[in-house]
Amino acid sequence: MRIKSLWMLLLISIVACQPTEQPATMDSIAEKYVKLMLDIGQYDSDFVDAYYGPEEWKPQNKRDTFPSADFLVRANELISQIQSVEGDKDRKLMLVKQLIAARTKVEIINGKVYSFDEEAKLLYDAEPPSYEESYFDNLLMDLENALPGEGSLADRYNEFVNQFIIPKDQLDTVFQTAITEARKRTMARYDLPENENFVLEYVIDKSWSGYNYYQGNSQSLIQINTDLPIKISRAIDLACHEGYPGHHVFNALLEQNLVNNKGWKEYSVYPLFSPQSLIAEGSANYGIDVAFPGDERIQYEKEILFPLAGLDASMADKYYEVQGLIGKLSYAGNEAARMYLNGEISREEAADWMVKYQLNEPERALQRTRFFDQYRSYVINYNLGKDLVANYVESQGGTADQPEKRWEVFKELLSNPNTASTIQ
Structure with a gap:
């Protein structure tokens, strides 16, 4: 015992x-x-x-x-x-x-x-819409009317927009100016940490046109891919999307509000293939309209960016009319990705689809298929994400005629946990 x-x-x-x-x-x-x-x-x-x-x-x-x-x-x-x-x-x-x-x-x-x-x-956390080929055919008719002439529509379009390429020796000047203006407009409404800043680099041999590598402590590395010629519209687009009030601001606000103030350490890591990316990319694209609403963008570019790039500012209105029509074709890229990744078409057929329905030059279309290979269904985050963010902000009163309210709602969206299903 x-x-x-x-x-x-x-x-x-x-x-x-x-x-x-x-x-x-x-x-x-x-x-x-x-x-x-x-x-x-x-x-x-x-x-x-x-x-x-x-x-x-x-x-x-x-x-x-x-x-x-x-x-x-x-x-x-x-x-x-x-x-x-x-x-x-x-x-x-x-x-x-x-x-x-x-x-x-x-x-x-x-x-x-x-x-x-x-x-x-x-x-x-999103269900991408699907469009029939006839939907894009109808949109192409609007471009046919905007760009009359001989030859294929893609040739006419590229001949027109190639007049608006930023000369390489003016690229940095134009981009730095655009980012400075986007930052000024954002800082007038948001209190970001005093030390916030970014480094801008130009790179080659990438599947994307621009990228923000957030470093923490309100610092970013912004890279611009110069593999292919860059049109003047990309200056404001990338300045806002990668910088202000896009990715740089989004990450800085999450760090400030959720990581530092609330102690939610899960936001100290950003897994790219996640619902966070739909809000990140959607808000970065919608942020262009927030910072440069309506005619303000065209006016600013006419007065500042077109002259800096040595481009004819009298053509700005026509250029943006055409770009607006092209923007309506953005979901054609999603359809190309869907068919290609589902094994329904080859890489070359996907590129041909984007040449036809997004009027990409062949080299740019093939570059886009590289993006499909690397990031797959991530493509939905840019256009579907923007549409969902826009609908949410506007449903909360942040309409174009209420710019201060739009900035306010946009900041609330950027500073808190949100996913596609919670903003619909």
């Missing part, structure tokens, strides 16, 4: 010495989420777009093979934990959506194939 009692005491002692797992909280879940995102990012260089959290959270070891099963288990466990703890409901919902996207991306890396629409829904 004495021996049995000693064994019981020893067993109790061993159990008592075992560390007890602390109950999950949103903050502990956030830490595990960040570490999971960083671990996945070791196996896909595009997966983590930005990280500015604790240095010690970065992974120290990388396995020889992609540990998809482990990542899926961890993602599922976190989803289950989130649903069982107390916390801000918007914070919880967004984190679940982000984890569903991460789980889906792990499956894709591991070889699972989703259709374009299934992938878009799981990664970006």
Whole structure:
């Protein structure tokens, strides 16, 4: 009996010495989420777009093979934990959506194939619309009327817009001027950290035209791809989209409001293939209209950017009339991506589609197929994202005739957890 009692005491002692797992909280879940995102990012260089959290959270070891099963288990466990703890409901919902996207991306890396629409829904929490070819044919008729003449419409269009290429020796001057103006307009309405800033670089051999690499502490690296000639309209577009009030401001506000003020560490990492990207890209595109509404943009370009680039400002109105018609064809790019990624057409056929329905030059169309290869259904975030953001802002009173309200609602959108399904 004495021996049995000693064994019981020893067993109790061993159990008592075992560390007890602390109950999950949103903050502990956030830490595990960040570490999971960083671990996945070791196996896909595009997966983590930005990280500015604790240095010690970065992974120290990388396995020889992609540990998809482990990542899926961890993602599922976190989803289950989130649903069982107390916390801000918007914070919880967004984190679940982000984890569903991460789980889906792990499956894709591991070889699972989703259709374009299934992938878009799981990664970006959005259902991309689909358009018949006749829809784009009708839009092309408007361009036929705007650009009469001999030859194909694509040739006439490219001959017209090639008059508006920024000379390479004026590229930096034009871009720096556009960014400065976009920043001035944004800072007049938003209180960003005093130290906020960016570095601008020109690069080549990329599948995209511009990129913002957010560095944390309100700092960004903005890169402009100069592989192909750059039209004058891209100066304001990229200044706003990559900078103010686009990606740079979006990330700075999330860092300021959610990471620093609320302590929500999950926002110290930005997984690119996630619902956060639809809001990021959609707001960056809509931000162009917020900063340069209506005729203000054309007037500014006539007075400042066209002369800086040595271009004929008297042609600005016609140029933007044509660009507005081209903008209506943006969903043709989504259809090309859908058919190409679903295996219905070849790369060359996808490029031909964009030559016909977006009037791309062949070289630019092929560059776009590289983007499809690298980022897949991510393409929906630019146009569908913009439409959803625009509808949300305007439904909250931020209409074109209420610019101050539009800036206010836009900032609220940028500063808080939002995803496609919560702004519809």
